[in-house]
Amino acid sequence: MNILKQLCNKRRLGQIDLTRSRVRLYRIAYAWSHSQSIADDLTQEAMEKALKKIDQLKEHAALDGWLYKILANCWRDYCRQQREMDDIQDYSLSEEDHPETQYARRRVNDLVHQAISDLPEDQRQIVTLIDIGGASYIDVSEILEIPMGTVMSRLSRARKKLAVLLLPQRSQLDVYDVKATNVYSIREKQ
Numbered sequence: 001m002n003i004l005k006q007l008c009n010k011r012r013l014g015q016i017d018l019t020r021s022r023v024r025l026y027r028i029a030y031a032w033s034h035s036q037s038i039a040d041d042l043t044q045e046a047m048e049k050a051l052k053k054i055d056q057l058k059e060h061a062a063l064d065g066w067l068y069k070i071l072a073n074c075w076r077d078y079c080r081q082q083r084e085m086d087d088i089q090d091y092s093l094s095e096e097d098h099p100e101t102q103y104a105r106r107r108v109n110d111l112v113h114q115a116i117s118d119l120p121e122d123q124r125q126i127v128t129l130i131d132i133g134g135a136s137y138i139d140v141s142e143i144l145e146i147p148m149g150t151v152m153s154r155l156s157r158a159r160k161k162l163a164v165l166l167l168p169q170r171s172q173l174d175v176y177d178v179k180a181t182n183v184y185s186i187r188e189k190q
Helices: 002-010 018-033 036-052 060-081 099-117 121-132 137-144 148-170
Strands: 173-178 183-188
Touching (some): 099 121, 099 148, 121 137
């Protein structure tokens, strides 16, 4: 990551934290590809393209949307080359706590990732950009180059399908949203 800082300083972009942006891009790429290696490759390709074209960025405040758009284009290129998607791999949260909570969190994470992977690609892209990436409807509309009404309808359909897929699983797990850390604490019912 020191290379990113050096490049930013060299181009007088010290106020942009590309390290944090890389983590966000990786999360989105992983949600789309379900593969750590593909997500890594997509993120690296998007960051490389962004660094080469950083002079085209007009407003530093629009950095995330600009990077997501580059990532979406990299994803499209990848999908054109590859027709088959890899299965979802084990993905664990970086929080450090006791093993029981980590196990329960991993179970919920696996269920959510499986449910997201069952969505059609157009819905999966939108729900991950908005609900995981924190992008606005307008940003997603610009990133995917579709009307905002289409974004809203696909998001609605995606959330309804996720509810249908995940609600039956709710009876097996007791999930509490901890707003202070924005992390799920889970206790398995006995």
